[in-house]
Amino acid sequence: MDFKDSPDEAAFRAECRAWLEANATRKTRPDQVYGRGLNAEQLMAASREWQGRKAAAGYGAITWPAAFGGRGGTPMQEVIYREEEGQFEVPPNAFAVSLGMVIPSLFVHANDEVRARYVGPALHGTELWCQLLSEPGAGSDLGMVRTRAERCTDGRDGWILNGQKVWTTYAQFAQFGMVLARTDPNVPKFDGLTSFFIDMRAEGVEVRPIRQASGEAEFNEVFFNEVFVPDAQRVGAVGAGWKVTVTALMNERLSIGGVMPPGLWKTAAGMMREAQLNGASALADGRMRERLADLYLNAHGLWLLQARGLTALGKGREPGPELSIAKIVGARTLQDFGYLAIDLQGERGVLAAEEQGEAWRLVEQLWFGAAGMRIAGGTDEIVKNSVGERVLGLPPEPRSDRGVPFSQLAG
Ligand SMILES: Cc1cc2nc3c(=O)[nH]c(=O)nc-3n(C[C@H](O)[C@H](O)[C@H](O)COP(=O)(O)OP(=O)(O)OC[C@H]3O[C@@H](n4cnc5c(N)ncnc54)[C@H](O)[C@@H]3O)c2cc1C
Structure with a gap:
């Protein structure tokens, strides 16, 4: 590969730099960090405002298709923008999960109506989304998710959600969340899962921030107590939740490069x-x-x-x-x-x-x-396992859960 910018890339870099010069303050030291003295709410407000400004100027989601409000740009353009932005004092990016994982899975698995209503406000930072996957007993192995979604029996067209999630980044600030829930315990673990999105202010949703060693509370426990979720908020087919989740996780790996x-x-x-x-x-x-x-x-x-x-x-x-x-x-x-x-x-x-x-x-x-x-x-161990099995072709870990209904696995 050629490590110098192509003429097009150089032009894009100059355009990004000019926009950043006009909209942000250049760092005087590379280790300068934005937000001295601001609390979490103020940082989040600054992050939303910055995302809105970027989106209006065409830098909010460079690689997204133009049809969804993106720029239809290349991954290299995304890297160029991030390299340039790294030289300016800008608010922390609170949208990595929202725009990097959840919304791209809506592109693939949600219907036109859902995409038309939710993608724009997410892109412009007015609505933040969180990802409700991990649970106390299901992290590395999401196949063990126990949060249940059961069909309403009172005539409403929807589901009743009960259970608990944990480590949910920015749940306390999010307007919406994508939930992975078990809809059928009597089939093998990955086949009985379904994805839904929920309003984080809906009745029965309780968010409890977790205070970290750094003093911040970036992630949360989220409890669902008889939460009604309309069927229109199901994403993908019943039983296809794992497929929706894999789309989000693949996008997460793609966004890791810029760390x-x-x-x-x-x-x-x-x-x-x-x-x-x-x-x-x-x-x-x-x-x-x-x-x-x-x-x-x-x-x-x-x-x-x-x-x-x-x-x-x-x-x-x-x-x-x-x-x-x-x-x-x-x-x-x-x-x-x-x-x-x-x-x-x-x-x-x-x-x-x-x-x-x-x-x-x-x-x-x-x-x-x-x-x-x-x-x-x-985790490091899980990623090493997947490199060992999928890249190096080493023998897979022994598994005793293949083909076994979830109800027989969960103690
Ligand atoms: C900064 C941060 C943000 C996060 N944000 C979110 C979020 O927004 N939404 C969300 O749903 N989750 C989020 N998480 C949760 C995260 O996805 C899980 O913590 C992660 O998948 C690991 O799961 P666990 O914590 O349950 O650990 P466990 O799965 O219980 O693992 C415990 C230990 O056992 C090891 N281990 C487990 N299985 C194996 C195996 N098969 N082989 C070898 N070793 C193994 C692990 O490597 C680890 O060291 C976040 C986590 C962090 C740290």
Whole structure:
């Protein structure tokens, strides 16, 4: 592949840069983080406003088809936009699940009426969607979902939902949520699932935020107590919920590529230059230089992998194992960056940004965030299993649940 921008890509980059210059503030340091002093509600409001502005200018969903309000652009254009946006101080992206997973599954599995009503407000950030998949007993194996949806017996055309979800990102801010529920316990586990979307303010839906180590409450427990869901809010056929979910999960893997902040190794090198170790700059220490070299090699290798995956997508082919590898190595690399930054600070490394100063905010965010990235969208172990089985052709894990009705599996 050619690593330089093609003339079209260079023109697109210049267009993005000009728009960003007119609409946002350029960072003065690469480790600058938006939103100093803002609380979660204010950050969410800023994120919605920014998404609306991007959507109005044609940058809200670059790769979506024009028919759905997107730009019909290439994955490479998406990367170019993100590279340029990374150099500006902009609100955090609260729409990764909403626009990166849920709405693309509506394109494929919902009817025209649903798409006409819901896609636009989601794209413009006025309505946020969440993804209600994981449960206390069903995470890596979503086939074990126990939330039940049962046909109404009182003449209403709909379903009654009961159960609990957990780790639902931004459920407390979302207007709508896509739920995976069990509609038939008497067939094998993946065959008895159906997808619905629900109004998060509907009667019987209770959202309880989970306070994290970082102090934020990004995700939630969500309880359903006799929630009525009209049949018009079913997405896909009864029993086809797993198919709908796979579409969302595939899109999640596609959006993982952009996790590595550009120039991270330069930030690390700057920190090493400033830090003292045994009376000299930490950059003089061989072990520290080795860690810096690892960071650089991993970040650069990931960029090359991403380029290969994007080339495949651009040529209409499915990307290979690049995206799985990028997720395993990328999240680990971000975590290693956090360890490195903390080690460089010595005992001060345990202090938070309030004490260390604003430049520490990025380290803090990556430190807490990277651990979550190693779990969300498939844990390291699960992704390694799938690389082993699907890419390397290793023998599959032994399974005792094939063909067995869910009701005989659930204890
Ligand atoms: C930041 C973040 C955001 C999230 N957002 C959402 C969201 O919006 N909506 C949503 O529905 N969910 C969300 N999740 C939940 C996420 O999808 C699950 O946490 C994840 O799938 C793992 O499931 P679990 O937590 O139940 O762990 P478990 O599946 O219980 O796994 C526990 C441990 O066992 C290991 N393990 C399990 N099975 C195997 C196996 N077959 N082989 C080897 N090891 C195995 C795992 O790797 C892990 O280390 C989010 C999670 C995070 C961290």
